[in-house]
Amino acid sequence: MSDDNKFPPENNFPAGYVPPKVWEDTSSGGAFASINKPTAGAQFERELPVGKHPHQLYSLATPNGVKVGIMLEELLAAGHSDAEYDAWLIKINEGDQFGSGFVDINPNSKIPAMMDHAPKGGGEPVRLFESGSILFYLAEKFGAFLPTDVRKRAETMNWAFWQMGAAPYLGGGFGHFYAYAPMKIKYAIDRFSMEVKRQLDVLDKQLANNEFIAGDEYTIADILIFPWYGRLVEGGAYESGEFLQVHSYENVVRWMKMIDARPAVKRGKMVNKAMGDKATQLHERHDASDFETKTQDKLEVAE
Template identity: 45%
Template sequence: MIDLYYWTTPNGHKVSIFLEETGLDYTIHPVNIGKGEQFDPAFLKIAPNNRIPAIVDQHPVDGGAPIPLFESGAILLYLADKTGKLIPQDLRGRNAALQWLFWQMGGLGPMAGQNHHFSQYAPEKLPYAIERYVKETARLYAVMDKRLGEAAYLAGDEYSIADIAAYPWVVPYERQGQDLANFPNLKRWFDAIAARPAVQRAYAKAEAINPPKPMDEAEKKILFGQDADTVRKH
């Protein structure tokens, strides 16, 4: 049994997609980050960075005590190793998957996240910041498009945790100022993943938990007003 501490963000979707793809038994524990539930002391014991997703594996393969984990990339790698699924088992394939997983964690996610913030949520529209992150998002899309012109998936011939990590960050491409028609290989990949039943199940659960709605000012204050004192007081 996997306890999944989750909210309906791209990083949250990564883990729910993996769990749906592999059929692992799991329970979702919603953590409404717009209401500040990420600061609950019980959650912070699992995820000291006060971010979702996090998991607790109640039955780790070593037979020992439950294992808590935070950080979506670490969770995907842990679950892939636990199941032996969605990561190539050969040396070269495994490392191809890992490099694209880390590429997403260090590049696509942070840059697209800043794109979202400055283009959608910032109280003041700063043209330089918006242009900076829209262009960088386009550059990263082009990197994916080039790679996907060489292989079916980011790690090669096999669908893997690298694809699962990247896909949710491409879903809001219109909000990122991107047109998938400009990236035909990426569009082929995107459409193929969107059609996977496990992906559709994961997104259906997300919509049931948190139906799409505009973020209100109270939520923005909680999400975008954090600093060092936020950590210290919790």
């Protein structure tokens, strides 16, 4: 049976569409069409700023970006003073991630990216990209939020990798087709809604018998998962709370509220934030006092 008989083109969207033998780049529109290209590499020359602290974070407070801000603030709150950092705003909607300096750190041109200018053992600075890799690196460097017990460590890493593999279904799948695509496609929304609800059920069942994601300890698994699924069950992600009936995942909601109440999490959510309430936007972070004195509302009043 030919594909045309199995999937008649008149049922495609748009009606009559048949994929060509060779794909060509024709912009499909949508919220991020202007910065999406099928090629990699720097598009212009631009050096990145470097501050005074060992860790230089280049990011934006998207779910993936928030993870690193939370991790660094948690390390500082736990007494690791040498985890100090400078956080620089990368405006992805303006294409900052395609500057040569950023691409030197992350050839994939995605936030977050970080440089460690004081790596454990000394030597040349270490470049870091991919949020899971950054959190694992920091956890190992400081011996924090990653258990040393072999079974607890393995369980933490199970959930860390689960998040890195699962989130694209939530963000690039459900979020894109539900909120950002230039047209509503029922099949796509149904497909990714089903997967996101399945993921929420996975978390809900895990949290039914565990205080934290990986057991009885707060770990990088919680920090990685919270910005995506915590925000989702809070109802803020894509304004989809009612659509997905997120309140029904009671264990995830309980866990979300517990994590969200942590002072370091509240600060981390502000780092490199450039949207929403200006009192919670800290475009750049160079000192602990910045949370009190340099939020966007205060800076605008000073002007």
